[in-house]
Amino acid sequence: MVLKLVDVYKYIGGDVILNRAGLEVGEGEIIVVKGRSGVGKTTLAKIASLLVKPDRGSVYFMGRDVTSINDHERSLIRLSKIGYIDQEYRLLPRLRVYENIELPLALLGYPREARWKIIMKVMELLEIKGLENRFPHELSGGQRQRVAIARALVKKPALIVADEPFSNLDEYSAERVLGVFKEMAKDGTAILITTTEMEAEYGATRYYVLKGGRLYVD
Numbered sequence: 001m002v003l004k005l006v007d008v009y010k011y012i013g014g015d016v017i018l019n020r021a022g023l024e025v026g027e028g029e030i031i032v033v034k035g036r037s038g039v040g041k042t043t044l045a046k047i048a049s050l051l052v053k054p055d056r057g058s059v060y061f062m063g064r065d066v067t068s069i070n071d072h073e074r075s076l077i078r079l080s081k082i083g084y085i086d087q088e089y090r091l092l093p094r095l096r097v098y099e100n101i102e103l104p105l106a107l108l109g110y111p112r113e114a115r116w117k118i119i120m121k122v123m124e125l126l127e128i129k130g131l132e133n134r135f136p137h138e139l140s141g142g143q144r145q146r147v148a149i150a151r152a153l154v155k156k157p158a159l160i161v162a163d164e165p166f167s168n169l170d171e172y173s174a175e176r177v178l179g180v181f182k183e184m185a186k187d188g189t190a191i192l193i194t195t196t197e198m199e200a201e202y203g204a205t206r207y208y209v210l211k212g213g214r215l216y217v218d
């Protein structure tokens with residue numbers, strides 16, 4: 001199992017957002033969490049990507065209990081093993097597209113030549129080649145979203161957590177991104193996707209619905 005959440009609770013401003021939520025994502029699996037707006041999908045995605053700690057419950061990553069590890073260890077795991085696609089993209093505004101996508105590879109010490117090859121391949125797959133030298137504010141919403149996706153994919157993480165990754169994409173681009181996720185799953189990557197589309201059919205391994213703080217298998 002790549003990721004396992006057990007009896008996770010999260011309280012925000014006195015409200016219980018996650019109420020004994022449990023979830024598993026195995027190697028090569030695509031898991032989709034559906035839920036209406038404001039139900040707690042982003043909160044769940046942040047816990048799944050080790051950005052946020054649950055108030056109660058346990059988080060296991062690659063067989064290890066990571067619930068209480070320190071921030072430094074948490075950052076190292078996130079940098080090397082987890083690709084998080086933020087709903088708001090969070091591209092660095094002063095860096096060009098190429099530099100944004102390059103950042104995780106640079107931090108992981110990939111040599112320049114190898115970085116270039118990997119980045120060009122991923123940009124081609126996501127159909128954003130040619131935008132290398134733009135700044136994030138010079139992109140459309142859908143292009144920004146794909147740059148954020150590219151940045152999460154280049155390091156070939158063990159787990160991808162994608163928080164509403166298709167929300168700004170047209171049908172064609174969404175299909176294309178889903179195709180890339182499926183290829184990565186074939187290579188063993190575990191993928192967790194959230195969506196507000198309650199009828200979504202992504203050819204996933206398993207669907208959950210998040211409701212009242214609980215996750216139900218759909």
Ligand SMILES: Nc1ncnc2c1ncn2[C@@H]1O[C@H](COP(=O)(O)OP(=O)(O)OP(=O)(O)O)[C@@H](O)[C@H]1O
Pocket residue numbers: 012013017035036037038039040041042043044087196
């Ligand atoms: N920092 C915060 N302070 C106060 N309330 C918050 C905070 N972050 C989230 N919430 C609340 O927690 C609940 C869950 O938010 P979350 O962003 O996880 O939902 P979501 O399902 O991802 O929503 P959406 O589909 O609209 O993105 C919401 O009611 C939200 O208002």
